[in-house]
Amino acid sequence: MPVPLSLFGVRVRSDGRTGRAAWRVLxxxxxxxVWxxxxxxxxxxxxxxxxxxxL
Incomplete structure (x- = not known):
């Protein structure tokens, strides 16, 4: 399950799903x-x- 990090945020993909569904699975x-x-x-x-x- 790839979780690429960048300076602009996080993109999650899990079980072929993206977005909120992937966050739910993750x-x-x-x-x-996740925390x-x-x-x-x-x-x-x-x-x-x-x-x-x-800061």
């Missing part, structure tokens, strides 16, 4: 991985919206 099979990916995306959002030098 969260049932690997809940810790780590959610944290990664939250950090990306914080970096994107933080004013210069705020």
């Amino acid at each position: 969260s049932q099979e690997h809940p810790v991985l 780590l990916l959610v944290g990664y995306c939250a950090c990306l959002v914080l970096l994107a919206v933080a004013p210069d030098g705020a």
Whole structure:
């Protein structure tokens, strides 16, 4: 089950499904991985919206 990470976010594909269906399958099979990916995306959002030098 590939989970490519990039500077722009995460793309998940599982059991031939993408999007929300893949997140659902992934969260049932690997809940810790999903929480780590959610944290990664939250950090990306914080970096994107933080004013210069705020972080």
